[in-house]
Amino acid sequence: MNGMAKKRIVALALAALMLVTVGCDAESRQFVIDLALEWAKEHAIDVGKYTLLGRSGDDEVDAVMGARDVVSNLQEADKLMEEGRAAGDLTKMEQAVEKRPGDYTYRVSYGAALLQSGDTAEAEAQFVAADTAVTSYGSQHVQDYATQGIDELGALRPGFERNGFATKQQCQAYYNRLAYFYGLRYQEARESYFQSQQTLYTGLAQGCK
Amino acid sequence: MEPKKRRGCGGCGVVVIVLLLLVAWAAAMRWGVLEKLGLRQPIAEQVFALPPDREASEALLGALQAAGMDTQGVSLHVLPMAGQAGSAAILTLDASRGFDPERLSGDGGDGDALEQVFGHDALQELGITRVAVDYVDDRGKSIVTLTAPVEALRQLGEKGADEKELLRAVMGRIDIPGLVREVGR
Numbered sequence: 001m002n003g004m005a006k007k008r009i010v011a012l013a014l015a016a017l018m019l020v021t022v023g024c025d026a027e028s029r030q031f032v033i034d035l036a037l038e039w040a041k042e043h044a045i046d047v048g049k050y051t052l053l054g055r056s057g058d059d060e061v062d063a064v065m066g067a068r069d070v071v072s073n074l075q076e077a078d079k080l081m082e083e084g085r086a087a088g089d090l091t092k093m094e095q096a097v098e099k100r101p102g103d104y105t106y107r108v109s110y111g112a113a114l115l116q117s118g119d120t121a122e123a124e125a126q127f128v129a130a131d132t133a134v135t136s137y138g139s140q141h142v143q144d145y146a147t148q149g150i151d152e153l154g155a156l157r158p159g160f161e162r163n164g165f166a167t168k169q170q171c172q173a174y175y176n177r178l179a180y181f182y183g184l185r186y187q188e189a190r191e192s193y194f195q196s197q198q199t200l201y202t203g204l205a206q207g208c209k
Numbered sequence: 210m211e212p213k214k215r216r217g218c219g220g221c222g223v224v225v226i227v228l229l230l231l232v233a234w235a236a237a238m239r240w241g242v243l244e245k246l247g248l249r250q251p252i253a254e255q256v257f258a259l260p261p262d263r264e265a266s267e268a269l270l271g272a273l274q275a276a277g278m279d280t281q282g283v284s285l286h287v288l289p290m291a292g293q294a295g296s297a298a299i300l301t302l303d304a305s306r307g308f309d310p311e312r313l314s315g316d317g318g319d320g321d322a323l324e325q326v327f328g329h330d331a332l333q334e335l336g337i338t339r340v341a342v343d344y345v346d347d348r349g350k351s352i353v354t355l356t357a358p359v360e361a362l363r364q365l366g367e368k369g370a371d372e373k374e375l376l377r378a379v380m381g382r383i384d385i386p387g388l389v390r391e392v393g394r
Binding site for chain 1 (some may be wrong): 286288
């Protein structure tokens with residue numbers, strides 16, 4: 001790699017951010033390299049604060065500074081969850097949840113797998129933790145959460161219909177959870193289908209023996 | 210009987226203790242002791258606790274590839290931010306994983322792909338409110354990490370901001386010795 005190419009690397013890091021405001025031809029690159037040094041001068045206090053305290057005071061910026069660890073953790077957790085889902089390995093799924101406790105997508109899968117295995121109490125604990133996390137994330141996440149829950153619990157239904165529920169608690173937890181997810185969908189979409197499904201599953205939960 | 214005269218600095222002990230506590234606090238903050246002890250979640254884990262927006266990540270990376278960019282060593286993650294309406298798009302250019310600026314775009318590395326993909330409209334459509342770029346050298350060390358809100362960059366672009374305004378809007382970290390080493394090779 002020649003010297004010019006190396007210079008481009010650094011330039012690109014800045015250029016990618018600045019593409020919306022400056023051009024990206026060869027001259028701009030050199031300009032951006034100079035900017036990088038200029039930037040360091042301009043942010044001398046911020047850099048000093050970050051070097052001393054490890055924080056700039058701006059949460060978003062500080063989060064981006066630590067994003068590399070987040071991404072690495074995310075990749076490991078994704079791998080664990082993927083393997084866990086494929087093999088029905090509860091331990092791997094639990095490890096993924098521990099790595100990213102705020103990720104409701106993991107908790108839904110883990111909760112569904114626990115419910116299927118008959119560990120109703122732990123399944124419910126996972127769903128409750130996901131409920132708590134997702135409520136602070138905004139309505140789109142609530143809808144995504146409910147949709148995933150309906151899909152994953154729905155996928156268990158043929159098995160339960162074929163083999164039956166092991167306990168009354170498992171039956172109630174399963175149908176109540178489905179009713180809850182349909183209720184979330186109804187709250188947002190206001191479609192009668194979701195409401196009717198909520199009513200249906202609430203009734204099925206009440207009929208568990 | 211005259212009271213004994215106090216020798217030395219009576220309040221110095223307190224001052225020293227306060228100073229030591231301050232230094233200990235600063236060190237604990239700097240090296241993330243609370244996070245390492247599990248007493249506090251790292252700020253990045255708090256802000257990026259939500260599931261990643263995989264569709265947006267794939268859309269952006271796909272757009273880069275479609276625009277002719279060689280994405281070897283390039284990763285892109287769109288991470289929604291807790292308590293915020295938008296997401297942060299984090300582009301990592303990792304030389305230790307084969308990123309080569311010579312092969313950055315199909316037409317000889319002018320970065321056209323980046324320019325096409327990282328436009329305001331595309332980012333807005335995907336709900337991206339912050340962009341960040343991380344350059345990692347061939348030893349796996351992060352050299353430059355910079356970030357700015359998309360809206361701030363858009364406004365600066367519209368009013369034809371000067372360099373200084375632009376620089377102020379871009380926050381982050383530049384490893385100057387690393388940068389000099391990288392550029393000087």
